Amino acid sequence: MNISLEQAQKIVAAGEKKSKELDVKMNIAVVDAGANLTAFARMNGAWLGSVDIAIKKAETARYFDMNSGEIGKLAQPGGSLYNIEHSNNGLITFPGGIPLKNKDGDIIGAVGVSGSTVDNDHAVASFAAENF
Amino acid sequence: MNISLEQAQKIVAAGEKKSKELDVKMNIAVVDAGANLTAFARMNGAWLGSVDIAIKKAETARYFDMNSGEIGKLAQPGGSLYNIEHSNNGLITFPGGIPLKNKDGDIIGAVGVSGSTVDNDHAVASFAAENF
Amino acid sequence: MNISLEQAQKIVAAGEKKSKELDVKMNIAVVDAGANLTAFARMNGAWLGSVDIAIKKAETARYFDMNSGEIGKLAQPGGSLYNIEHSNNGLITFPGGIPLKNKDGDIIGAVGVSGSTVDNDHAVASFAAENF
Amino acid sequence: MNISLEQAQKIVAAGEKKSKELDVKMNIAVVDAGANLTAFARMNGAWLGSVDIAIKKAETARYFDMNSGEIGKLAQPGGSLYNIEHSNNGLITFPGGIPLKNKDGDIIGAVGVSGSTVDNDHAVASFAAENF
Numbered sequence: 001m002n003i004s005l006e007q008a009q010k011i012v013a014a015g016e017k018k019s020k021e022l023d024v025k026m027n028i029a030v031v032d033a034g035a036n037l038t039a040f041a042r043m044n045g046a047w048l049g050s051v052d053i054a055i056k057k058a059e060t061a062r063y064f065d066m067n068s069g070e071i072g073k074l075a076q077p078g079g080s081l082y083n084i085e086h087s088n089n090g091l092i093t094f095p096g097g098i099p100l101k102n103k104d105g106d107i108i109g110a111v112g113v114s115g116s117t118v119d120n121d122h123a124v125a126s127f128a129a130e131n132f
Numbered sequence: 133m134n135i136s137l138e139q140a141q142k143i144v145a146a147g148e149k150k151s152k153e154l155d156v157k158m159n160i161a162v163v164d165a166g167a168n169l170t171a172f173a174r175m176n177g178a179w180l181g182s183v184d185i186a187i188k189k190a191e192t193a194r195y196f197d198m199n200s201g202e203i204g205k206l207a208q209p210g211g212s213l214y215n216i217e218h219s220n221n222g223l224i225t226f227p228g229g230i231p232l233k234n235k236d237g238d239i240i241g242a243v244g245v246s247g248s249t250v251d252n253d254h255a256v257a258s259f260a261a262e263n264f
Numbered sequence: 265m266n267i268s269l270e271q272a273q274k275i276v277a278a279g280e281k282k283s284k285e286l287d288v289k290m291n292i293a294v295v296d297a298g299a300n301l302t303a304f305a306r307m308n309g310a311w312l313g314s315v316d317i318a319i320k321k322a323e324t325a326r327y328f329d330m331n332s333g334e335i336g337k338l339a340q341p342g343g344s345l346y347n348i349e350h351s352n353n354g355l356i357t358f359p360g361g362i363p364l365k366n367k368d369g370d371i372i373g374a375v376g377v378s379g380s381t382v383d384n385d386h387a388v389a390s391f392a393a394e395n396f
Numbered sequence: 397m398n399i400s401l402e403q404a405q406k407i408v409a410a411g412e413k414k415s416k417e418l419d420v421k422m423n424i425a426v427v428d429a430g431a432n433l434t435a436f437a438r439m440n441g442a443w444l445g446s447v448d449i450a451i452k453k454a455e456t457a458r459y460f461d462m463n464s465g466e467i468g469k470l471a472q473p474g475g476s477l478y479n480i481e482h483s484n485n486g487l488i489t490f491p492g493g494i495p496l497k498n499k500d501g502d503i504i505g506a507v508g509v510s511g512s513t514v515d516n517d518h519a520v521a522s523f524a525a526e527n528f
Contacts, residue, residue, distance in 0.1 A: 005308050016269075032306075034430030035180055037315050040304035042296075044269050051301050063181025077209045080250045086222040087185045089485075136440050137412075164438075169447050172436035174428075176401050183433050312431055313459025317483045341473045354482040382476045 003032050003100060003109035007132045008039035011100070011111055015128035019043060019115075026115035026124055027054035030100075033108050035062045043115070050114035056090055057097030057125075058112030063088060065107055068097030069122065096121030098129045135164050135232060135241035139264045140171035143232070143243050147260035151175060151247075158247035158256055159186035162232075165240050167194045175247070182246035188222055189229030189257075190244030195220060197239050200229030201254065228253030230261045267296050267364060267373035271396045272303035275364070275375055279392035283307060283379075290379035290388055291318035294364075297372050299326045307379070314378035320354055321361030321389075322376030327352060329371050332361030333386065360385030362393045399428050399496060399505035403528045404435035407496070407507055411524035415439060415511075422511035422520055423450035426496075429504050431458045439511070446510035452486055453493030453521075454508030459484060461503055464493030465518065492517030494525045 008030040015028040025046040030039040035058075042051060060068045072093035074081040085091040097112040113125040140162040147160040157178040162171040167190075174183060192200045204225035206213040217223045229244040245257040272294040279292040289310040294303040299322075306315060324332045336357035338345040349355045361376040377389040404426040411424040421442040426435040431454075438447060456464045468489035470477040481487040493508040509521040 005305055009305070034312070034432075036306065036312055036430070037304060038306045040301060041269055041273065042300065042302045048298065048300050060181070064179050081226055082204060083207065083215075083217045083225060084185070086217040087188055087224055088181050089184075091181070137437055141437070166444065168438065168444050169436060170438045172433060173401055173405065174432065174434045180430070180432055311460050313456070313484050313487070316485075317480070320483055336478060339479065347479075349479045349482040356483055357479060358477055 001033065001102060001106045001108050003030065003038060005038060008109070010132040011128045012039050012041045014131035015111070015113060015124050016041060016043060018124045018127040022116070022120055022123065024116040024120050024124070026113050026121070027051050028124070028128065029054040029058045029112045031058040031062055031110050033062070035059050038109065046115045053092050053114035054096070054112045056092040056112065057114060058110045059088070060091045060093060061097035061099050061110035061112065062107070063091070065099055067095065067099070068093055068112070069095030069118070094118050096125050098125045100129055100132070133165065133234060133238045133240050135162065135170060137170060140241070142264040143260045144171050144173045146263040147243070147245060147256050148173060148175060150256045150259040154252055154255065156248040156252050156256070158245050158253070159183050160256070160260065161186040161190045161244045163190040163194050163242050165194070167191050170241065178247045185224050185246035186228070186244045188224040188244065189246060190242045191220070192223045192225060193229035193231050193242035193244065194239070195223070197231050199227065199231070200225055200244070201227030201250070226250050228257050230257045232261055232264070265297065265366060265370045265372050267294065267302060269302060272373070274396040275392045276303050276305045278395040279375070279377060279388050280305060280307060282388045282391040286380070286384055286387065288380040288384050288388070290377050290385070291315050292388070292392065293318040293322045293376045295322040295326050295374050297326070299323050302373065310379045317356050317378035318360070318376045320356040320376065321378060322374045323352070324355045324357060325361035325363050325374035325376065326371070327355070329363050331359065331363070332357055332376070333359030333382070358382050360389050362389045364393055364396070397429060397498060397502045397504050399426065399434060401434060404505070406528040407524045408435050408437045410527035411507070411509060411520050412437060412439060414520045414523040418512070418516055418519065420512040420516050420520070422509050422517070423447050424520070424524065425450040425454045425508045427454040427458050427506050429458070431455050434505065442511045449488050449510035450492070450508045452488040452508065453510060454506045455484070456487045456489060457493035457495050457506035457508065458503070459487070461495055463491065463495070464489055464508070465491030465514070490514050492521050494521045496525055
């Protein structure tokens with residue numbers, strides 16, 4: 001149960017569409033069930049620093065099978081996972097990374113979006129994760 | 133005074149046993165007195181991101197001869213070891229890493245567990261550290 | 265003068281098309297004029313290790329504005345650029361990375377392909393670089 | 397189609413058995429289909445530097461679905477994959493890494509062995525790969 005390139009490219013296209021609606025410029029990354037990069041797009045003029053963040057958000061969501069922002073809640077000072085970001089060659093634990101599930105509910109990959117506010121990042125990732 | 137592979141494998145087996153009792157899927161790492169990986173097991177379906185965390189917890193516990201969570205208390209903002217996680221190619225300072233002692237109390241290695249809540253991680257590591 | 269996402273996605277699509285003709289499974293990466301990842305696709309079942317190699321080939325071609333294989337000729341033992349691969353967080357200097365030029369001959373990015381023999385990798389990259 | 401921990405531990409045990417027959421001290425690593433560490437053992441007194449090499453051999457074999465030594469033949473000076481070792485955070489391309497296949501011939505992981513001559517490393521990996 002692994003995402004196909006065709007599905008990954010639909011997710012990227014959905015993310016681009018939503019980004020244009022919101023008038024934002026995003027980096028959109030899709031990783032497969034093994035957390036390997038499968039599809040990626042950087043919209044024209046999107047932040048350069050967000051390339052790596054989008055990829056790390058997707059990886060983070062698949063590494064722990066939950067939204068990246070959920071991990072961030074636990075990774076605050078005093079939280080149970082404080083500074084977990086130092087593992088796995090760097091995690092990103094604020095919103096914008098979401099696991100991808102097939103019809104049976106199996107996790108088949110993850111999407112990560114970066115380029116605007118975390119609210120917009122999460123909105124684009126959510127829309128993309130539901131349209132493939 | 134160093135842990136043997138036979139001891140390390142008993143620790144891993146004890147960790148697996150405890151994990152099944154708790155119905156959790158863990159990554160379990162044992163390092164020796166030199167903080168070198170000695171035995172490792174990833175239970176079927178355990179989080180991908182926890183491979184590295186389990187190893188880093190074990191390393192952290194042996195690097196400083198204390199439970200990884202004890203270091204975490206000192207590594208909070210304002211604490212004496214704030215952001216110590218940047219050293220040694222990445223530390224993990226929340227619970228789940230425990231030094232291993234022989235009968236004489238000498239530290240002969242450490243165990244690190246990751247894959248569930250930090251409470252479960254620590255419970256599995258504690259059980260493993262006491263049964264070898 | 266920088267490649268657009270639309271151009272980058274055409275390059276990826278051209279690379280996929282050529283790969284299917286050759287019956288090979290490729291990783292295809294496009295970087296922009298600043299050597300930043302712009303579009304990426306991993307064809308279903310392509311080698312896991314080629315994700316990083318495809319990206320590094322594209323980066324290498326743009327870092328030095330020549331085909332990755334040209335650098336490899338100079339990077340052999342005794343050559344003028346021996347072991348240049350240690351720079352820039354890792355280069356790949358065998359064929360499969362090609363600079364991308366606009367109508368005026370300006371370099372606007374690069375493409376990197378990995379997943380088969382270097383001859384096939386280069387053939388796919390060449391086709392992609394000429395069709396966007 | 398992924399290796400189970402039970403299979404991975406059988407591979408490690410087979411590797412240990414063969415190592416004792418040959419009177420060598422090995423590090424034995426098993427990665428799953430996603431190239432994630434699944435089981436590991438360092439025999440008492442085995443070279444410290446071989447921990448990382450055993451893991452990298454297993455990763456390398458799975459990254460490209462062939463024996464690590466096969467890649468090494470192509471990675472010599474003047475060869476088509478010269479200095480490929482700079483990719484993927486470091487490859488090891490001499491013998492000792494072997495893909496693992498199930499009954500249907502699907503690759504479900506890889507084993508990597510390091511601690512003696514490359515002939516012994518390969519012999520132990522071969523025996524382990526055939527006995528699980």
